[in-house]
Amino acid sequence: MQATIRVESGGRGVYDITHHVARLVRESGAERGLVVLYSTDPLARLITIEYDADLVEDLLALIDGLRAKNPYVVASIFHPSLAIPFERGLLLGAFQQICLLDLNSSPGERVVVAEVIS
Secondary structure (H helix, E strand, O other), X not given: OEEEEEEEEOOOEEEEOHHHHHHHHHHHOOOEEEEEEEXXXXXXXXXXXXXXXXXXXXXXXXXXXXXXOOHHHHHOOOXXXXXXXXXXXXXXXXXXXXXEEEOOOOOEEEEEEEEEEO
C-alpha cells in the first residue's frame, strides 16, 4: 500500500508525523512489516527524535551552529528516507517519534511518500 502524507509547514522546524504513519499502517491491514518513508522535498528530511520542545530547540540550535551557508549542504547531512518496522503498531522507542525536519525558509506543503510492506 502506498500513500502520501502532506504536511503543512510553517517553514524551518520539526513536525511530528508519527500519527499519520501509524494511521497508514493500521489502514493497510498488515500486522507485521516495514513502512518506508521518503521526503520528496530537497530541503525536508526525515528523522526520529523525542518530540520535546527542548530537544527540538537543541537540534535546531545545532543546525544553526553549522558553518554551511547553503541549506542544501545542511540537508545532505540528514536522510530523506526512513524505514520503520511494525508489528501490530510501529516499533519505535518509548520516547521516539517520526518527524519531518524542514530546512526551508518559507512555509508550504511538504510531501512524504509512504509504502507499507508486509
